[in-house]
Amino acid sequence: QQQVKQSPQSLIVQKGGISIINCAYENTAFDYFPWYQQFPGKGPALLIAIRPDVSEKKEGRFTISFNKSAKQFSLHIMDSQPGDSATYFCAAIDNYGQNFVFGPGTRLSVLP
Amino acid sequence: ETGVTQTPRHLVMGMTNKKSLKCEQHLGHNAMYWYKQSAKKPLELMFVYNFKEQTENNSVPSRFSPECPNSSHLFLHLHTLQPEDSALYLCASSQVSEVTRSPLHFGNGTRLTVT
Numbered sequence: 001q002q003q004v005k006q007s008p009q010s011l012i013v014q015k016g017g018i019s020i021i022n023c024a025y026e027n028t029a030f031d032y033f034p035w036y037q038q039f040p041g042k043g044p045a046l047l048i049a050i051r052p053d054v055s056e057k058k059e060g061r062f063t064i065s066f067n068k069s070a071k072q073f074s075l076h077i078m079d080s081q082p083g084d085s086a087t088y089f090c091a092a093i094d095n096y097g098q099n100f101v102f103g104p105g106t107r108l109s110v111l112p
Numbered sequence: 113e114t115g116v117t118q119t120p121r122h123l124v125m126g127m128t129n130k131k132s133l134k135c136e137q138h139l140g141h142n143a144m145y146w147y148k149q150s151a152k153k154p155l156e157l158m159f160v161y162n163f164k165e166q167t168e169n170n171s172v173p174s175r176f177s178p179e180c181p182n183s184s185h186l187f188l189h190l191h192t193l194q195p196e197d198s199a200l201y202l203c204a205s206s207q208v209s210e211v212t213r214s215p216l217h218f219g220n221g222t223r224l225t226v227t
């Protein structure tokens with residue numbers, strides 16, 4: 001029940017295209033859902049996050065869509081650029097927990 | 113100066129060695145974490161220190177020993193490791209209160225290879 005599932009494992013997108021990464025969870029106590037971006041040789045960095053009281057959050061080219069009833073959330077990267085090539089992790093935590101539960105990651109490659 | 117600094121960046125050690133990983137955070141946070149990152153696996157939480165007290169030990173083998181002397185510094189002492197312990201070890205910090213929690217801020221990790 002603590003698991004966060006993430007798909008796809010890897011994704012190849014042409015420059016200018018839309019990248020979509022999906023995550024699903026079981027624990028209904030989760031109330032905070034961040035996305036992290038990790039470049040080779042670097043630690044994960046917070047990209048964007050959402051709470052379940054909203055269905056969508058947009059920051060620049062990055063949008064989180066959240067479906068509370070389906071217990072799913074997704075990251076959309078509009079106008080994908082080669083510089084977006086990285087590994088993306090979704091995560092979840094409940095307000096009483098110590099442990100952010102991470103998905104296994106999606107390796108995104110944006111072709112020039 | 114990055115928010116969370118880890119040293120060394122790379123470490124190669126034999127199975128009988130003793131070494132330590134160091135982490136320092138400059139964000140004024142009150143909680144620090146050790147995570148293990150292995151290829152094609154989710155990030156695994158190892159230890160959590162909240163207000164310098166260890167609040168979680170995620171069934172980590174005793175060959176890993178954490179130390180948190182203050183809210184800004186965190187160590188991971190290693191001894192008699194196994195080859196399967198080779199991984200990227202990430203330190204993170206966050207601000208935790210009774211009503212909210214900030215996101216995790218990660219360092220760039222220590223790439224550990226056990227030979």
